[in-house]
Every structure is written in C-alpha cells, then in structure tokens.
Amino acid sequence: MSEKSKTQKESAAQWKDIKPLRTMIDSLPKISADITFDDVFTLSLSDVSPQNASVIKDCALALRSWRKGPFQIGELFIDSEWQSFIKYNILRPHFNLKDKKVADIGCNNGYYLFKMLQEEPKKLVGFDPTPLFWCQFDFINHFAQTKIVYELLGVEDLKEYGEKFDTIFCLGVLYHRSDPIGCLKSLKSALERDGELFLDTFVIDGDEDIALCPKNRYSKISNIYFIPTVNTLKNWCDRVGFKNFELLCIKPTTSDEQRKTEWILGESLENFLDPNNNSKTIEGYPAPKRAYVKVSL
Numbered sequence: 001m002s003e004k005s006k007t008q009k010e011s012a013a014q015w016k017d018i019k020p021l022r023t024m025i026d027s028l029p030k031i032s033a034d035i036t037f038d039d040v041f042t043l044s045l046s047d048v049s050p051q052n053a054s055v056i057k058d059c060a061l062a063l064r065s066w067r068k069g070p071f072q073i074g075e076l077f078i079d080s081e082w083q084s085f086i087k088y089n090i091l092r093p094h095f096n097l098k099d100k101k102v103a104d105i106g107c108n109n110g111y112y113l114f115k116m117l118q119e120e121p122k123k124l125v126g127f128d129p130t131p132l133f134w135c136q137f138d139f140i141n142h143f144a145q146t147k148i149v150y151e152l153l154g155v156e157d158l159k160e161y162g163e164k165f166d167t168i169f170c171l172g173v174l175y176h177r178s179d180p181i182g183c184l185k186s187l188k189s190a191l192e193r194d195g196e197l198f199l200d201t202f203v204i205d206g207d208e209d210i211a212l213c214p215k216n217r218y219s220k221i222s223n224i225y226f227i228p229t230v231n232t233l234k235n236w237c238d239r240v241g242f243k244n245f246e247l248l249c250i251k252p253t254t255s256d257e258q259r260k261t262e263w264i265l266g267e268s269l270e271n272f273l274d275p276n277n278n279s280k281t282i283e284g285y286p287a288p289k290r291a292y293v294k295v296s297l
C-alpha cells in the first residue's frame with residue numbers, strides 16, 4: 001500500500017459516515033468461504049448461525065448503495081444496481097491476464113477485480129478514492145480473503161504511484177474527468193512499455209471530431225464533462241501517444257443492465273431517461289451509450 005493511500009484510509013476511517021461502517025466490518029464473524037466465479041460472484045460460507053447471518057445482512061444493508069455486483073454471500077444475495085457481469089463479459093474475450101500485473105482504476109467495490117482472480121494474474125490492484133466503496137470491498141474481502149490490493153487513490157495519483165502495470169482497466173471514469181486528455185496521460189504513465197489499456201466511456205453517434213459538453217447534468221449526473229464521438233475518443237488517445245485503437249463494442253445502457261433494486265438508495269436508469277422517449281435523457285441529450293475500446297503503447 002502506498003503511504004498516501006495509507007494516510008487516506010486512516011483519515012477516511014475517522015470520518016463520521018464511515019467510522020460506524022469500519023466498526024461493523026471489523027466485527028464481522030470469521031467464516032471461511034469458497035469462491036465460485038459465476039456472473040454472480042459467489043462466496044459459499046460454511047456453518048453460518050442465524051445470529052451471524054443477521055450480523056452479515058445488517059452490515060451489507062448499512063453499506064448501501066451497492067452500485068456494482070451482484071454478490072452472493074452465503075444466503076445473502078446483494079442485487080446491485082448494475083448487472084456488472086454484462087460489462088465484464090463484453091471485455092472478457094479480449095484480455096489474457098495470466099501472470100500480468102493488473103490495475104482497475106475506478107474499481108468501485110472491486111467486483112471486476114474479484115472476477116479477475118480466476119484469470120490467475122500476478123497482481124491485482126484497485127484504485128478508487130470513494131471511502132464507501134473501499135468499505136464494500138473490505139466487506140467482501142473479509143470473507144473472500146484475497147490478496148487484491150485496494151488503494152484509496154484516484155487516476156490523478158498514478159504518476160506518483162511508482163508501480164507500472166501490464167494491463168489497466170479504466171471503466172466508466174473518463175466522462176467524470178474535466179480533463180480527459182490529462183486522465184489518459186495519467187493512465188499511460190502507469191503502463192509498462194508493452195502494456196494495454198481497456199476503457200469504456202459514454203459516446204455520442206456521428207463521425208465528426210466533436211464532444212457533447214452537458215450544461216449541468218447528464219442523465220441526472222452532475223459530474224459528466226465530455227461525451228465524445230468514437231472519432232474524438234480516438235483523437236484523444238492519439239494525442240496521448242496510444243496506438244492500435246481498437247473499438248470492441250458500442251452498447252446502449254438498458255434496464256437489463258442498470259435498474260433500481262432494494263440494494264440502492266435513490267433513483268436509477270428509469271428515472272434518468274425521458275419517460276416519453278427513452279432515446280433521450282431527462283435533459284434531452286442522447287441516452288447513455290458506451291464505447292468499449294482497447295489501446296496499447
């Protein structure tokens with residue numbers, strides 16, 4: 001763990017919102033688990049008493065909102081807002097992580113990292129600066145007992161991180177950055193010489209070299225800055241010095257992939273789209289659609 005991440009974790013652990021969650025995670029019963037790598041990341045627990053089952057469920061409920069998943073932990077099914085295996089299964093045919101050093105930037109609760117264990121990488125490191133998602137990761141990892149490293153750091157910290165990776169995933173982060181080219185430069189700085197980067201980001205249709213800049217919100221999300229055409233995304237990658245831009249897939253977001261469940265607090269996709277025209281967001285912009293790409297140095 002980097003010194004900066006250690007300090008961030010220590011200070012986050014003291015925050016009013018997070019402190020009770022850390023205490024709950026620290027008090028979870030010690031139970032061994034077997035992992036099954038299905039679309040639902042499954043931990044089979046042995047000998048869970050009704051009292052322990054209730055402690056585990058209360059902790060998981062306190063950790064809402066669960067954006068990424070799903071997870072099955074013993075009898076408990078965490079039906080996350082996103083069916084994250086859809087994204088994972090789009091990317092899966094395009095990578096081979098065996099013996100690779102792998103980073104997931106913006107890893108959320110680590111769902112993809114947990115799934116990637118099956119690929120037998122040399123090392124798995126997740127980066128995400130949001131304390132709640134770190135807590136969710138620790139909740140799952142309390143039972144899974146993996147060697148995945150979770151850094152409470154952002155993409156902007158990669159240049160100083162000091163370690164490079166063979167494969168980097170940066171999924172659903174680029175549109176949150178007000179400086180997407182700077183973000184791509186940070187990602188490049190953390191790649192080994194023959195490394196590869198997997199990205200997904202919102203795109204708009206068209207062949208022009210342009211990007212949509214939402215006025216305030218996009219799909220009710222306040223921190224969406226640039227939504228490029230695929231050509232513009234390629235131009236950004238070219239400018240940073242990435243080669244071999246490969247478009248893997250373009251996929252609109254549907255309610256199969258993102259929907260309201262009891263495991264999130266607040267709204268989901270059905271509230272973000274124009275109720276009379278689902279091809280538009282509630283603000284009148286083109287509805288969410290993602291491009292999945294692979295680039296290398």
Ligand SMILES: C[S@@+](CC[C@H](N)C(=O)[O-])C[C@H]1O[C@@H](n2cnc3c(N)ncnc32)[C@H](O)[C@@H]1O
Pocket residue numbers: 068084087105106107108109127128129130133153154155156170171172173176
């Ligand atoms: C839309 S979610 C995408 C999560 C996941 N990568 C996926 O594709 O399903 C964006 C994630 O980026 C994280 N994030 C926020 N600021 C970040 C930063 N500066 N660097 C990296 N990740 C960040 C958020 O905490 C959140 O987990």
